[in-house]
Amino acid sequence: MNLLPWKKRTPLDGTLARLRDEMERTFDRFFTEPLGLASFELSGTRAQTWIPPLDVSETDSEVTIRAEVPGIAIKDLAISVAGTTLTIAGEKEERKEKKEENFHQSECHFGSFRRVLDLPDRVDAGRVTAEYDNGVVTVHVAKKPGVQARQVEIKPAGETRPAPDAKPTPRKIPVGV
Numbered sequence: 001m002n003l004l005p006w007k008k009r010t011p012l013d014g015t016l017a018r019l020r021d022e023m024e025r026t027f028d029r030f031f032t033e034p035l036g037l038a039s040f041e042l043s044g045t046r047a048q049t050w051i052p053p054l055d056v057s058e059t060d061s062e063v064t065i066r067a068e069v070p071g072i073a074i075k076d077l078a079i080s081v082a083g084t085t086l087t088i089a090g091e092k093e094e095r096k097e098k099k100e101e102n103f104h105q106s107e108c109h110f111g112s113f114r115r116v117l118d119l120p121d122r123v124d125a126g127r128v129t130a131e132y133d134n135g136v137v138t139v140h141v142a143k144k145p146g147v148q149a150r151q152v153e154i155k156p157a158g159e160t161r162p163a164p165d166a167k168p169t170p171r172k173i174p175v176g177v
Helices: 015-034
Strands: 040-042 045-047 054-058 062-068 077-082 085-092 110-118 123-133 136-143
Touching: 054 110, 062 077, 062 085, 077 123, 085 136
Parallel strands: none
Antiparallel strands: 040 045, 054 062, 062 136, 077 085, 085 110, 123 136
């Protein structure tokens, strides 16, 4: 989440402030949505790309993925794991608009989505669980027991040391001639 400092507005900001705000929102969408896919105009109709936001976290025992999917029923969600690839897919059906309603703005996203994540090699694809609560699906992927990441020492350039498990080579000392 990006926090922006509060800016005091003056009456002179008016149109320029609104233009600046719209440009900031456009750039935010470009850099925060995968591949910069934001909504766009297509021959007079508005086409939406919708990709739910994810939170991915990791502990020593599991990887947790949280996806915000408001308005999607459990039956319209699909989660699959193949090797170290996790796929979350779903569809949110567009609501039918009534003829007598005149929409002035519509920001609700509809349609299908698919998120594909590459997981670490040490996950156990056979031990994956998912739960859905209040528009958020949480996927827990357990890690294989005993597989731990190893820290690697960083040395200054030019400094060479033998590997810790390497045996020193014996030096031959010439004996008197």
